[in-house]
Amino acid sequence: MAEVFDRVKKIIVEQLDVEEEKxxxxxxxxxxxxxxxxDVVELVMELEDEFDMEIADEEAEKINTVGDAVNxxxxxxx
Amino acid sequence: xxxxxxxxxxxxxxxxxxxxxxxxxxxxxxxAVNYAGSEDKAxxxxxxxxxxxxxxxxxxxxxxxxxxxxxxVKEVIGQFGTMDILVNNAxxxxxxxLMRMKPEEFDQVxxxxxxxxxxxxxxxxxxxxxxxxxxxxNVSSIVGxxxxxxxxxxxxxxxxxxxxxxxTAKELASRNIHVNAVAPGFISTDMTDxxxxxxxxxxxxxxxxxxxxxxxxxxxxxxxxxxxDANYITGQTIHIDGGMVM
Numbered sequence: 001m002a003e004v005f006d007r008v009k010k011i012i013v014e015q016l017d018v019e020e021e022k023x024x025x026x027x028x029x030x031x032x033x034x035x036x037x038x039d040v041v042e043l044v045m046e047l048e049d050e051f052d053m054e055i056a057d058e059e060a061e062k063i064n065t066v067g068d069a070v071n072x073x074x075x076x077x078x
Numbered sequence: 079x080x081x082x083x084x085x086x087x088x089x090x091x092x093x094x095x096x097x098x099x100x101x102x103x104x105x106x107x108x109x110a111v112n113y114a115g116s117e118d119k120a121x122x123x124x125x126x127x128x129x130x131x132x133x134x135x136x137x138x139x140x141x142x143x144x145x146x147x148x149x150x151v152k153e154v155i156g157q158f159g160t161m162d163i164l165v166n167n168a169x170x171x172x173x174x175x176l177m178r179m180k181p182e183e184f185d186q187v188x189x190x191x192x193x194x195x196x197x198x199x200x201x202x203x204x205x206x207x208x209x210x211x212x213x214x215x216n217v218s219s220i221v222g223x224x225x226x227x228x229x230x231x232x233x234x235x236x237x238x239x240x241x242x243x244x245x246t247a248k249e250l251a252s253r254n255i256h257v258n259a260v261a262p263g264f265i266s267t268d269m270t271d272x273x274x275x276x277x278x279x280x281x282x283x284x285x286x287x288x289x290x291x292x293x294x295x296x297x298x299x300x301x302x303x304x305x306x307d308a309n310y311i312t313g314q315t316i317h318i319d320g321g322m323v324m
Contacts, residue, residue: 038252042207 004074008066011046015039025067033066047073079305080199081106084158086151088112088141088198089168091120093267094217098165099123099134101301107163108133110154114140114168133158141168141194151201156202161205163304166195166239169232171272176230184231188323191235192242198244202308203255211256213304216243217296220263220319228277236261256312258303263319265291287320 009023018033029035036041044060051073053061063069080102090099097308099109100123109127113120113136120136127134135157139150155161166294169191172183180308195216206212220235221229240259247257264270264281270290272279296318302308303316 038249042253045204045207 001070001074004077005066005070007050008047008070008073011050012043015043017048023066023078024046025070027066028064030064044069051077054061079105079301079307080163083107083162083304084110084154084160085163085165085304086110086112086137086154086161086198086202087165087167088139088194088204089114089276090143090165091116091123091136093110094265094296095165095167097297098167098217098300100195101297102163102165102304103127103130103132103134105301105305106132107304108158110134110150110158112139112141112150112168125153129137129160140190141166141198142189144197145188146147147194147197147201151198151205155205160209161202161212162209163204163213164198165215165217165300165304166198168194169217169235171229171232173228173232173272175228179226179230183235187231188235188238191232192238195242196290199242199257203250206250206255207253210254212250212253213308214246214255214257215300215303216259217300218243218259218261218315220261220317220323223261223315225324242316244313251312256303256308258308258311258313259315260296260299260301260303261317261319261323262296262313263291263317263322265293265296267293281322285320285322289320291320 012023013020016033016035029040044055048055085107087095087099089095090111103109111120111123124134124136135148137153139146172187216239218239219236221233221242226233243257243259246259247318297320
């Protein structure tokens, strides 16, 4: 989990151009990290590439916080 | 003008799509030729393009089928490396008076002419967002603006394409993806050859420039919209109709 979080955090920092401290498990992409809907779509694309996986639209729509993304990815990694 | 750019033109084995594919190639773009049924004609277009010294290949796909479309886009990106220009041209007609039009005829035309544009656009967007650049040109029709008796399904689809163009343009503008439409009027092609003499005469009488357009007239406008010369244009529908609808 911690390893997934670090990789996700790195991508978020790059993609959304935010400070590392702001990227916590609880942080909401839209409310706390100032991402718009398209930013989140783009971020999900980057995460798919990073973790070599496909995140279905239905799953992607449920990703609102950093924790949502980390937990979803963690649940799929064996 | 388009040297080094990679393009996909749907429905480009004949008619306006073929002219667009050839024009983009003439300007230096590599062009993937999509077709649904006319394999021989698609192959002929590919050979014509290759003779211009750029890359080309044909790719079969029904644009109304999501998995077909995904495979097609994957293949184009696999072969060319990038996806710079998408021209959504594939279209069919199933003309009939509204009172006689079967729901299946309505669905079929909407699926290919409108949903096909949605599916292809969605499929290329990922790549274009990554590139932070892209040109999408949708081939609508002037009847999508003006209406036309006997074509309720076609007109609904083509009007839908204009709305889709505007929404997509607004959604993707921040990623430097330009989305525009062209609305050809009375263009001489296989499709217009099927119109009745009455339909043709009544249309000609409404064209200020008093002549039919050619597929090349449309292709040249598409080439402009696909080029960097059109970098400050998005969400627009350009009428190529001899002044028929202003």
